[in-house]
Amino acid sequence: MAKLPDNAILRRRRRELAAGGAVLLALAVLPLPIADVYTQNLIIMALLFAGLAQAWNILGGYCGQISLGHALYFGIGGYVSTLLFLRAGLPPSLGMFAGGLAAGAAALLVGWPCFRLSGHYYAIATLVVAQIAYLLALNWDFIGGATGLYVPFHAESWGDLAFRTTKRPFHYIALAFAAAAWFAGYLIEGSRWGYAWRAMRDDPVAARSLAVRLLPSKMAAASISGGLAGIGGAIFAQYVGYIDPDSVMSLQLSILIALPAVIGGVGTLWGPLLGAAVQVPISEVSRSWLGGAGRGSDLMIYGALIVTVALLRPAGLASLLRPARRPPPAAEARNANAA
């Protein structure tokens, strides 16, 4: 990375924070004029997936560990929060943090064997581990098996995170989640950890020679990432009111969690939000316009979009926002020599 004077970095950080505040404010007033339930749902899902993708981005983007099994943490969060509510009466406003803790712990448990692998091997291992958990969940009657669980409803309240007559509270819950995930990404970008993780991602050997400890770094990223995804799962369970292994632990969901970050820009602060703002409406609208289940044209559009963005914009849509950075002086000198 080119060496910038310290105050330039600080100025950029302050600009990012101001932009974040402005976007948060805009998203907070956005739902006020919107009465249409379909659009409300679209925005809520986009915010939820922006947060989830940012959670994925912390491990996949900054730390470079491409997980194809984040539905596992999402599912654990949803199940733990719902089961605590159902069996122990713990209100989901607290239960979602229990879900997040459980999911973070699970991420550590999965990471310990899987982080010995790298690249594709790691990606496949996460995919298989999540699939094992999915199969076990399907066959485990205590957590509802394949039939799933209904979230009990007592009364509309913030304590229970339960609202049946209006979607608006969920807008703010999803917004708070997305904002928290964004802020986690912001803190990580500027912290010692963030620099260590990115160094490790770009060159593990060099990072190690600079005393970056690889396994603990990956474990830290995994627990933060998994924990956030778990909280997202708990929010989803409250929003939908029903969970089963297919809706919260499937392979498709793992991909949906990773995709906004990929489309928007892996390892960037704004990529996941940008990607979710593009991906969620496209998938929802194409599904409802093109006739839904059985037709398949929505999947074709979706798949083609992923391929196109990955090939044409490997750095994601966020790279459109910022003009191409000047190559570092060394590269310029090399180019000059070559010319």
Place this chain on the structure above:
Amino acid sequence: MTPVLLLQVMALGLLTGLVYALVAAGLSLIFGLMDVVNFAHGQFLMLAMYAAFAVHAASGVGVALELPLVVLLLFVLGVATYRGLIARALGVATNRGMVQIFVTFGLGIFLTGAAQFVFGGDFRSIGDGMLANRSLILHGLHLPLAQVAAAVVCLLAFAALALISRTEFGRALAATREDREAVALIGIDRNRIFALGWGLGCAAVGVAGVMLVQFYYVSPNVGADFALIAYVTVALGGFGSLLGALVAGILIGEVEALTALLLEPSLKQVGMFAIYLAVLMLRPRGLFGRL
């Protein structure tokens, strides 16, 4: 549990395992050649199954016609995938590893949608083929003819792959695998080798798909299950090893059959996944993998 039942289950496990092995071999060949995992592998298998189904519905001739047509189609598809997508994905400036993963993933999603668009979401199978509903009875074991045929054809395909690796082309494959820069110096076109490698890997999946649809249903989502089994098989056998794919495929077939017998059918995949995890902990490069 009688010994005959155990033998019966193990025989079926062996027959299934040989199909798994060939699916895994296609994946492993491509990976070994160029370090790219094809996350659309299961969808290629699904496509081969649908293609065989369509040829069967149109002609009714049977496997003898389905096999060459579908294998050719998959070969062309593999070459086209390499030329159109993978070669580009290898050439991007940033995030190369991630681009490879998501380009093939996106292709898989596209193919699933295309299958749903053309064939609908129904489960289909070749119920009236000449192999259907007949069994071979051997020392008291009932072996469905379609599965026996599938196992035999898959073994033959393995033999063909082994023979190909001894030809001039096979040696060029091996050389490219060893050092993709150096082969250019002795006049081997790397791109051509990679494209043919993709063609060959997909053709192997084509063979497996044609034989599979003779006794197994096909739906747009059937690929995901088989792809998962293929990843586990390849990881167990060692990425890039043909022999590893064969041994691991049979092992996975047996483990699956025995898990279904000893636990319950809905948990039949848990046993193979447990073995995968054990390999992950004890021998990350797999049984026959190179480092």
